[in-house]
Amino acid sequence: METAFIESPLGITKIVGDEKGISEISVLSEGTVSKKIPPQLKECVSQLKEYFNGQRNQFDFKLNPQGTDFQQKVWQELLNIPFGKTISYLDLSKKIGDVKAIRAVASANGRNPLWIVVPCHRVIGTDGSLTGYAGGLWRKKWLLEHESPSQQQSLF
Structure with a gap:
C-alpha cells in the first residue's frame, strides 16, 4: 500500500x-x-x-474499499447520489431494501473509508438537518455548499 x-x-x-x-x-x-x-x-x-477547484463532479479512478458485505452495499448506493443532491438516511435505507435498517445504514455511512468520492456527506436527516459526520459538521456543510447548484453558476 x-x-x-x-x-x-x-x-x-x-x-x-x-x-x-x-x-x-x-x-x-x-x-x-x-x-x-x-x-x-x-x-x-x-x-x-x-x-x-470546481472542475469535477464525479470520479472515475479505481476504488478498493474494505468492509463487510452490508457496508459495501451501502457504499455502492451512496455512489448513486447525484452531485449537488442529498438524500435522507431513511430514503437510503429504503433504497437498500430495509427501512428498519436505518441505524445500520447510518453506521455503514459513518464507516465510509473513501471521503468525498463515496459521497456520505450527501446523506442528511429526514428533517434536512446535517446530522453526524465523521469529518465534522463544518466540513459536511462546506462540501454541500461546494456542490450546491447555486455555487456552480455565476450571479451575473
Missing part, C-alpha cells in the same frame, strides 16, 4: 491505495504534505484537486 498526503480546503487529505485501487481517503486536521506522490495515487490526487 502506498500513502500520500495533499492539501485541501478542508485540511490534509490522506490517500491510501495500490494497483488494486484506492482503499482510503480521509481528512486530517494537521499533517505534512507529501513531497512525492506514488504513481498509483496520482490519478486520485489529480481528480480530488479538480473537485476542490
